[in-house]
Amino acid sequence: MSNIENKVSYLDNGDSTRMLPEVLEEILPYLSEHYGNPASLHQFGLDAEEAIDSARSKLAEAIGAKPAEIIFTSGATESNNLALNGLRYQFPDKRHLIISPIEHASVDNIAKRWSREGWAEVTKLKVNSEGFVDPDSLRSAIRDDTLLVSVIHGNMEIGTIQNLTELGEICREKGVLLHSDCAQTFGKIPLNIGELPVDLASFNAHKMHGPKGVGALYIRKKVKVRRYFEGSPQEHGVRPGTENVPGIIGFAKAAEIAIRDMDKEMKRVDELAGRLADGLMEIEHVGFNGPPVGKNRLPGNVNITFRYIEGEAILMHLNIKGVYVSSGSACSSTTLEPSHVLTAIGLLHEDAHGSIRYTLSRLNDEEDVQRALQVTNETVKQLRAMTAFIPEKHSKHVDENAQTFYKHKND
């Protein structure tokens, strides 16, 4: 603790990222002189419409789609809501929904609501201990009245990247639509949605150094989605409301930069994540959650369980020491429920409570990794020294070498 004190390491890029200066620069004129409404017929309106069209084309190209297949929204949460509810109103007779058990809260809560209201029966697919969806469970879940299959592409907590080709082909074979929440993968891994057997996909800007409050829904041509709130006929009549012009401009710019720099930056980010993961795994009594760092995991995502201590307390200590992360502990969630992702991959509640997620971005460097390692080590030691959780007394699964825990505790 010396020269790297008094600085902040932001390692919560899975929650949101810092906007890049180039993106900000692109947005600024649309927050001042270019204030026309794209629906207006005068020159200001036409200019705004042209700017949006150009952004739509850029974004479409970035994901391998056609401009007409892109609907701008307020973010991935809205895109998920639009995809699911839009199909529900389009196909009111299809009363069966299939989702993975590790979806983002937006999809998960729509499923809960439909099931509670008696609108649809919901089937949750099986995932293995690394979070990969079992293709056989998908094959056997699909029914004649299945409205949609929704599987998150890159999981926000444990970083698992699903094989959409394999899952999508099963859906195609059975004639069922597939939606995927790509909020975490877009800009981090190569994505050509047009070539994937995926019918709808959700995106957002602020996880890839773009602005908050803007996202998109990709709807494959010929797939019909009905708007679920009313207004003027913006966005092909699917998403009424005046477009978020500055947001859309920033989104397209952020996408362009992310793709331009992807090879170089994501390789570097994954190397940092690899070193962080290796360093953290040297701490005693830890567990690594999700697939190994590498091609099947979101670049920069590291999720670790520190046994016998609780995640919110770890997070708060790290916060005070300038390392910003998130946790899957029940105590850090406002609903007091442990992460449904961690419990779905088979973690005991107590192990979910001790989990910490570090998510790195292109704006992080080796110093951040070193600070995170140092501060985490100190914090884990400090909290274990005072924990009431005595492995043999309270744990269902005791580490093979729990004795070393006491040694550690009495250091």
Add this chain to the structure above:
Amino acid sequence: MAIKYTPKVIQEFTNPENVGEIENANASSTEGSPACGDMITYNMIINPDTKIIEDIKFRSYGCASNIATASVATKIAKGKHIDEVMGLTPKAVTESLDGLPAVKIHCSVLAINGLKSAIRKWNEKYSDMEKSDEFKLDEETIVRALRNVINPETGVSIVKMNMVRMIEIETGKVYVELMMGDTDEMFFNNIEEETREHLEDLPGVLNVIIKLTEGKSYSFE
């Protein structure tokens, strides 16, 4: 939605007092469990003649407010007569922390209950008064247990919020109906689990059946 703590909670969490164990403790308790994500262990020395808590230390497994409430509880209890401690409510803890977020009020209940549980056990061991076999499973004991179940949305006990609408007891089987009123659905699981846990802890309870009912607004007791 972030959980916001007062500066006092942060202060107490980062510099907790009375941490550790007491070798020759004559009273102790552990409340909570790892599965819930919060647990406090107390060790005390109670003077058998004066019944004053002469020393107290704690260990904590839990969030920032769990650690802070336990630390404050030890400071409050130290030097006090056990009867005085038995009369404490969770408010004593929350007030000295300048308040807790509603979803964290249950931590103060755990911190105070742990103190009382250690004293109760000590009483059983050291004096002939208060024998635990006098426990009777009836509506009153169930309501008493349910007072410890906090609605995380309001930070108020479900009993106080008049959410407990029916209690039936039939040889080890307890049936409870909870009226959820305006409570946000996202808290339903937590309230149901907490209710189950507190009832299953009661001696003589073999089976707990909980029914959550919808209903209009709840009225405070």
